[in-house]
Amino acid sequence: MISAGICASDGHIKWGHMKTSNLPMVLGHEGLALVESVGPEVKQLQAGDLVLTNIMSQCDQCKDCQDRSSNFCEKDGFQIRNASTNKKLEDGTGVWGFCRLGVFSEYVLLKQSQVVKIDPRLNKENCCIISCAVMTGFFSATNLAKVSPNSTACVIGLGAIGLNAVFGCKFNGAQNIIAIDINNSKKAIALEFGATEFVNPQELDRPVEQYLKEKYGGVHYAIECIGNQGVMESAFKALKPTGTLALVGVGGKTLNFPAIEMLTGRTVAGGFLGKKRSDEGFNQLGEMYLNGQYNIDRLVTHRFSLEQINDAFQLLKEGKCIRSIIVF
Ligand code: APR
Numbered sequence: 001m002i003s004a005g006i007c008a009s010d011g012h013i014k015w016g017h018m019k020t021s022n023l024p025m026v027l028g029h030e031g032l033a034l035v036e037s038v039g040p041e042v043k044q045l046q047a048g049d050l051v052l053t054n055i056m057s058q059c060d061q062c063k064d065c066q067d068r069s070s071n072f073c074e075k076d077g078f079q080i081r082n083a084s085t086n087k088k089l090e091d092g093t094g095v096w097g098f099c100r101l102g103v104f105s106e107y108v109l110l111k112q113s114q115v116v117k118i119d120p121r122l123n124k125e126n127c128c129i130i131s132c133a134v135m136t137g138f139f140s141a142t143n144l145a146k147v148s149p150n151s152t153a154c155v156i157g158l159g160a161i162g163l164n165a166v167f168g169c170k171f172n173g174a175q176n177i178i179a180i181d182i183n184n185s186k187k188a189i190a191l192e193f194g195a196t197e198f199v200n201p202q203e204l205d206r207p208v209e210q211y212l213k214e215k216y217g218g219v220h221y222a223i224e225c226i227g228n229q230g231v232m233e234s235a236f237k238a239l240k241p242t243g244t245l246a247l248v249g250v251g252g253k254t255l256n257f258p259a260i261e262m263l264t265g266r267t268v269a270g271g272f273l274g275k276k277r278s279d280e281g282f283n284q285l286g287e288m289y290l291n292g293q294y295n296i297d298r299l300v301t302h303r304f305s306l307e308q309i310n311d312a313f314q315l316l317k318e319g320k321c322i323r324s325i326i327v328f
């Protein structure tokens with residue numbers, strides 16, 4: 001591993017918001033690495049290749065993988081918790097890997113489909129965040145929600161994921177981009193990434209969905225980047241009659257929407273990594289970074305060694321970072 005980002009999804013496991021009995025587990029899924037060596041059946045990679053780790057690995061043979069409009073593979077599947085690695089503790093106990101990856105580790109043993117080869121010029125520590133935050137946020141706006149030009153979009157939750165969603169809305173030409181967060185320190189960076197307005201719902205005198213209805217007649221797109229059930233339901237209420245709610249945040253249990261309100265043409269969309277294939281998405285984003293079109297460096301606010309990882313999680317919990325990365 002070269003570097004790895006600390007995502008709130010890792011935090012959900014560490015802090016017990018998302019339960020798992022598969023312990024001990026190595027967390028970490030957002031990573032940049034150099035291939036150290038390959039097994040005899042690996043044909044598409046060789047030692048020295050620069051790669052990003054991929055939570056949505058695809059076998060590329062099954063029907064799902066032939067359908068290029070999605071990134072879900074029934075065969076390789078997506079396993080967030082049920083994920084054994086070849087690591088073992090000294091006493092022989094097997095070790096699990098978050099998303100089958102577990103990249104908070106100097107070395108990882110992965111399948112070919114769990115990494116994507118990228119341009120060697122992206123060998124910069126900050127580029128690890130392309131593999132989750134940038135990919136998820138950007139493509140949740142551009143590919144999952146399919147934000148259209150001149151539209152009104154809101155993004156709720158301005159962590160690294162949400163800020164990339166804001167940028168995706170701007171990239172696709174949205175006219176009004178309302179960035180919503182309870183933490184006012186996210187305002188300046190949200191405006192930098194393309195928001196036209198910042199709203200702190202706790203400082204409004206009415207529910208944020210009512211505010212959005214009154215000011216904009218509702219939104220064409222609402223992108224939830226927290227994983228909070230109440231926020232998801234409020235975002236649904238903010239939609240125009242044909243609006244789309246994109247669910248990005250991990251969490252929330254059973255959502256309640258009045259079925260009749262779906263019949264005017266509302267859509268609720270979901271999909272990890274913005275439902276975009278990693279091989280296409282990582283390379284497109286990498287190119288945008290190299291062309292100076294995407295300020296990925298701005299999103300990495302802190303760097304830690306692996307030994308300091310608990311300090312990095314604490315910073316995330318306190319809302320004092322955008323993205324922290326572990327540098328190996
Ligand atoms: N209303 C508005 N904003 C909120 C609320 C709320 N009720 N609760 C939290 N937030 C804001 C926080 O202040 C923070 O800025 O949401 C943001 C979440 O950002 P991070 O914790 O940095 O999370 P991030 O890594 O961006 O991940 C966001 O996507 O991948 C998933 O599991 C991940 O569910 C998480 C989400």
Ligand code: ZN
Pocket residue numbers: 058059060061062063064065072073074075076
């Ligand atoms: Zn497949």
